[in-house]
Amino acid sequence: MAGKRSYQDGCAAAHALQLVGDRWALLVVRELLLGPKRFTDLRNGLPGAAPNVISQRLRELEASGVVRRRTLGPPAASKVYELTDWGLELEPVVIALGRWGSRSPSMLHDAPLSVDALVLALRTLFSPAAARGLTGSIGLRFGLDEFAASVSDGQFHIxxxxxxxxxxxxxxxxxxxxxxxxxxRDLDDAVKEGALQVEGDTGLVRRFLELFPLPEPAALAD
Structure with a gap:
């Protein structure tokens, strides 16, 4: 925290912004919400951030107790960054901020997303009403990244x-x-073009992809 400007404001929201409000800080948190990552993995998830900026944010987040470093056991023995228990409490903040931002009329919903950002977007936009009566498990494989999702009784877990x-x-x-x-883009077209593969129940996948509707855009003042 040394050297950082203070808002000189006793509001806890102001203090929170001092901890995680710098450019890229919350996006570093976003990339760690689904588990620890190596520095190279963070760079892949944040291609728009310069390596020295990511390093600086990690140092600041570590100093404030949001992030910690540890070394994986053999055979990996590599250093990773992960959120502390307190840092993990930021997930509902990131989810709420994402839902709020998704209502922006200027939001480009088909803009590039990191893998972890996509998964968190699913958590953000899941509609229990759309999932009524649906039960099933769905896997998502994006290269080396693999996720297990399930839907049951209007609940979603990934x-x-x-x-x-x-x-x-x-x-x-x-x-x-x-x-x-x-x-x-249409699911069938993506499969025909070889951009996507579906293994197992195609009908379940089609229904699954309908469970994450965008919210109504916010009305702008006249």
Whole structure:
């Protein structure tokens, strides 16, 4: 925290912004919400941020107790960054901020997303009403990133991990899934073009992709 400007304001929101309000800070947090990452993984998830900026934000977040470093056990033995228990409490903040931002009339919903940002967007936009009567498990494989999702009784759960036992699996890249969810791309067209593969129950995948509607855009003042 040394050297950082203070708002000189006793409001806890002002203090929170001093901790995580710098450019890229909350996006570093976003990239760590689904589990620890190496520095190179963070760079891949934040291609618009210069490496020295990411390093600076990590140092600041570590100094404030939001992030910590640790070394993985053998055979990996690599250093990773992860959120502390207190840092993980930022997930509902990131989710709420994402939902608020998704209502912006100027939001480009088909713009590029990191893999983790896409998964968090699913958590953000899941509609229990749209999922009524649906039960199933869906795997998402984006290269080396794999996630296991499940829907049951209007509840949605997704986490990083093996989805080998899923009822259906989506294999491809996050950009294509993003375009199908909130762009103009059709699932069947993406499969025919080889941009996406569906393993297992295609009907379940089609229904799954309908569970994340965009909220109504905010009305702007005249």
């Amino acid at each position: 986490e990083r991990g093996d989805a080998a036992a899923a009822d259906a699996t989506i294999v491809g890249d996050s950009a294509t899934v993003n375009e199908i969810l909130w762009g103009e």
